[in-house]
Amino acid sequence: MLTNYCGEEGDKCLLKAAVVCSNPFNLEVVSRALLRTYIGKFAYLRAMGDYDLIMNTTTLTEFDTEVHCKPWGYPTVFSYYRDASSSDSVLAIKIPFLAPHAVDDPIAVNEAVPYEEFCKNPPTILCTTSLGGHLGWFETNGDRWHAKPVRDFLNRFAFDIDFNHKAQDNDCKIKSPKQSMCFDPMRRKVNT
Numbered sequence: 001m002l003t004n005y006c007g008e009e010g011d012k013c014l015l016k017a018a019v020v021c022s023n024p025f026n027l028e029v030v031s032r033a034l035l036r037t038y039i040g041k042f043a044y045l046r047a048m049g050d051y052d053l054i055m056n057t058t059t060l061t062e063f064d065t066e067v068h069c070k071p072w073g074y075p076t077v078f079s080y081y082r083d084a085s086s087s088d089s090v091l092a093i094k095i096p097f098l099a100p101h102a103v104d105d106p107i108a109v110n111e112a113v114p115y116e117e118f119c120k121n122p123p124t125i126l127c128t129t130s131l132g133g134h135l136g137w138f139e140t141n142g143d144r145w146h147a148k149p150v151r152d153f154l155n156r157f158a159f160d161i162d163f164n165h166k167a168q169d170n171d172c173k174i175k176s177p178k179q180s181m182c183f184d185p186m187r188r189k190v191n192t
Helices: 002-012 027-035 038-046 051-055 060-072 077-084 088-092 115-120 147-160
Strands: 097-102 124-129
Touching: 002 088, 002 097, 027 060, 027 077, 060 077, 088 115, 097 147, 115 124
Parallel strands: 097 124
Antiparallel strands: none
């Protein structure tokens, strides 16, 4: 949600900086990966909410169909996943944005991470680790590693950055060739 918010708001985002940890950027890819695992088929589903509803569903996609698709009018669970995914939103983010991600995350699987989108958007930082699981990153003393870079990142913007200073026009411009066609990463946003 936060990734989509930051992308949808773009230059008008009310936040000065944002962090998402272990974000499942592409819900369709994540769902398909989870369906291949025991945790995705059985264990994860049982901990998510309404017990009676869950007892009548056997997969996460069935759960999402009941809980998300029917009330919101999505024709298929995968149309919901594509609409709710935040991979394209990364391209539209205009604020400093940190995304710690563990490559071995069994929930927000690595195949769903939009590496190229992060590379193309300078205000975004994708920080990957080889280990960490889903929101794990445990250290030997019991602390959690990700809290340190997240704290440092947010503190920098809370205390050390002068947001009243306006950059010169040519300070931060990204030069790109003129194109006749333009990709709009937020094309799904409803304009009112």
